[in-house]
Amino acid sequence: MAPHSGHTAGEGSHAYTRRAALTLASRAAAGAGAGALALSGCATTVNASSDRMHVVATTPILADLAQQIAGDRASVHSLVPAGADPHSYEPSLRDIRDVAYARCALTNGLLLEQRKLTKMVEANLPAGVVSVAVAEKIEQYGGKLEAIVEDASLDSIWLGLRVEEGGQNESAPADSSEAGMRFEVQSVRARTATDSSNAQLAAFITQTFGAVEMLCDSHARGVNLTREGDTAIRTGNMGSLELPLQAHTHLSWAFSDAGEYAIELSATAVKAPESVRSSRGTLYCAVGRDPQELVDRLAKEQNVSAAEIKVLSAGHADITARTGDGRLVLRADSSQGAVEYELNRTVVAVPSRTLQEVPAGGSYRFLRSGASEHRGQVYLLAQAVLGKHVHGEIDPHIWHSVPNAKASVQVIRDALISADPAGASEYATRTEQVMKELDALDAQLRQVYGGLPESARNLVTTHDGYRYLASTYGLHIAGFVSASASGEPSIQQRQRLRRTVEDLKVPAIYLDKSTAMRSPVLTELAREAQVRTGVLYSDTLDAQAPHYAQMMLANAHTIALCSGASSGGDSSGASCSEASAS
Ligand SMILES: [Zn+2]
Numbered sequence: 399m400a401p402h403s404g405h406t407a408g409e410g411s412h413a414y415t416r417r418a419a420l421t422l423a424s425r426a427a428a429g430a431g432a433g434a435l436a437l438s439g440c441a442t443t444v445n446a447s448s449d450r451m452h453v454v455a456t457t458p459i460l461a462d463l464a465q466q467i468a469g470d471r472a473s474v475h476s477l478v479p480a481g482a483d484p485h486s487y488e489p490s491l492r493d494i495r496d497v498a499y500a501r502c503a504l505t506n507g508l509l510l511e512q513r514k515l516t517k518m519v520e521a522n523l524p525a526g527v528v529s530v531a532v533a534e535k536i537e538q539y540g541g542k543l544e545a546i547v548e549d550a551s552l553d554s555i556w557l558g559l560r561v562e563e564g565g566q567n568e569s570a571p572a573d574s575s576e577a578g579m580r581f582e583v584q585s586v587r588a589r590t591a592t593d594s595s596n597a598q599l600a601a602f603i604t605q606t607f608g609a610v611e612m613l614c615d616s617h618a619r620g621v622n623l624t625r626e627g628d629t630a631i632r633t634g635n636m637g638s639l640e641l642p643l644q645a646h647t648h649l650s651w652a653f654s655d656a657g658e659y660a661i662e663l664s665a666t667a668v669k670a671p672e673s674v675r676s677s678r679g680t681l682y683c684a685v686g687r688d689p690q691e692l693v694d695r696l697a698k699e700q701n702v703s704a705a706e707i708k709v710l711s712a713g714h715a716d717i718t719a720r721t722g723d724g725r726l727v728l729r730a731d732s733s734q735g736a737v738e739y740e741l742n743r744t745v746v747a748v749p750s751r752t753l754q755e756v757p758a759g760g761s762y763r764f765l766r767s768g769a770s771e772h773r774g775q776v777y778l779l780a781q782a783v784l785g786k787h788v789h790g791e792i793d794p795h796i797w798h799s800v801p802n803a804k805a806s807v808q809v810i811r812d813a814l815i816s817a818d819p820a821g822a823s824e825y826a827t828r829t830e831q832v833m834k835e836l837d838a839l840d841a842q843l844r845q846v847y848g849g850l851p852e853s854a855r856n857l858v859t860t861h862d863g864y865r866y867l868a869s870t871y872g873l874h875i876a877g878f879v880s881a882s883a884s885g886e887p888s889i890q891q892r893q894r895l896r897r898t899v900e901d902l903k904v905p906a907i908y909l910d911k912s913t914a915m916r917s918p919v920l921t922e923l924a925r926e927a928q929v930r931t932g933v934l935y936s937d938t939l940d941a942q943a944p945h946y947a948q949m950m951l952a953n954a955h956t957i958a959l960c961s962g963a964s965s966g967g968d969s970s971g972a973s974c975s976e977a978s979a980s
């Protein structure tokens with residue numbers, strides 16, 4: 399599992415705006431001859447009196463592409479410094495000033511950047527300045543976007559688990575790496591149209607290596623079944639899931655039959671200070687039917703008006719254990735920030751449109767056992783979001799595919815032209831040149847990746863950011879290990895990693911440049927599994943690979959080196975260390 403903390407709301411953020419472009423032609427033209435700035439992403443002090451157009455980009459990769467197109471007409475500044483992680487970068491006061499002087503702003507979008515950063519850009523750009531979320535525009539130039547989960551049912555709720563402090567609690571136990579909360583389902587009461595005892599509930603994480611981690615399987619071996627009228631009650635050991643304090647994870651929830659489900663949950667403090675309080679509550683789900691029936695019944699049972707029972711049917715919500723006051727609540731994202739609802743006074747709607755085929759693959763066998771109403775189908779609230787940092791439904795890491803980079807440069811060209819129309823022909827000419835270079839790069843990459851042995855095509859990474867690399871260059875994402883909030887993979891993760899490495903005969907595990915230093919445990923895991931470790935660029939550039947093309951080549955060479963094949967050519971920035979004998 400990959401619990402994560404510091405999560406921000408993922409409500410539809412298509413933060414793209416194109417403000418009416420000002421005609422700044424005369425100023426831009428005057429700036430054409432100003433001294434050249436060689437490097438993009440450089441820490442040049444912004445000079446308000448400079449005549450060259452000032453462009454800000456959120457990431458060094460965007461800044462590099464933009465600088466190549468801008469040439470001497472503009473200086474492009476990356477807000478996120480080289481080597482820093484754009485997922486977590488927090489803007490500084492200096493960034494605000496940089497944005498205030500910009501005449502064009504380029505963001506990646508698709509929730510790559512923290513909302514804090516994109517909001518800061520939007521808030522501080524002068525009126526009329528062009529602002530483009532590049533990744534969100536690439537489709538117009540043939541770029542391809544990929545969903546994080548292909549069949550994500552975007553119009554149903556994403557239901558996760560979360561631990562947060564909440565309430566009165568002066569101590570801050572979040573740093574204790576062992577401390578956590580264990581979520582467990584105490585009972586599942588199901589009432590369906592036909593035989594309720596067939597009704598199966600499974601709540602699970604499909605994340606690391608495609609294996610399944612079970613919070614609850616109501617049909618697990620040894621679970622007790624009793625009846626109360628037309629309600630089937632299951633109790634016993636159905637599974638459990640542990641989260642570090644202040645963490646959050648996403649889950650899939652599968653229901654075999656339409657009906658009403660009351661799921662009694664507990665969250666128990668584990669190895670936590672005494673101030674951390676356990677909690678308990680019941681989650682109500684209306685599956686494949688109008689939730690109003692259940693709302694009315696709950697209102698009656700609890701002696702409140704139906705208006706006090708909230709129906710959640712979309713968006714991102716977490717069953718949240720508040721360790722400060724020992725309450726279990728439903729915390730839902732909204733445009734005004736997080737809103738908390740009493741678990742007992744909330745109905746989660748699982749509409750018929752969520753009905754889908756049980757995913758193929760042995761890891762989902764458990765879902766077939768109970769299905770009676772729709773053979774081979776389940777009502778599924780999809781996990782929808784994988785990874786510890788990505789919260790949109792589209793993978794934002796588009797640049798790992800050179801064809802997408804080509805689309806990006808055309809989007810950037812358009813943005814520069816609308817900010818500086820007088821430079822149109824210069825920008826267009828340089829874009830042509832950059833596109834040619836990108837074609838050559840693409841061919842080179844295809845050659846390197848094309849020469850890899852089959853087993854080396856399975857990528858196990860620490861960063862869920864290589865979907866486009868895989869789909870463009872014929873690799874497979876075999877799994878990713880994410881360091882949890884405490885930075886330590888669990889014992890289960892270790893075991894799964896071993897299994898994946900053995901089953902797929904992967905030659906290496908790839909660490910992400912920006913987090914490699916912080917993952918000594920993953921390095922150790924690789925040693926245990928006796929595979930090599932390579933370090934890949936993901937979201938940023940550095941001194942060894944200050945330009946986009948070098949970054950892409952370094953990754954290709956790293957993967958080739960780790961596969962044992964010689965990649966040929968310059969492998970600057972490539973890095974693969976041998977498995978140490980153990
Ligand atoms: Zn999330």
Ligand SMILES: [Zn+2]
Pocket residue numbers: 485795861862863936937
């Ligand atoms: Zn990333």
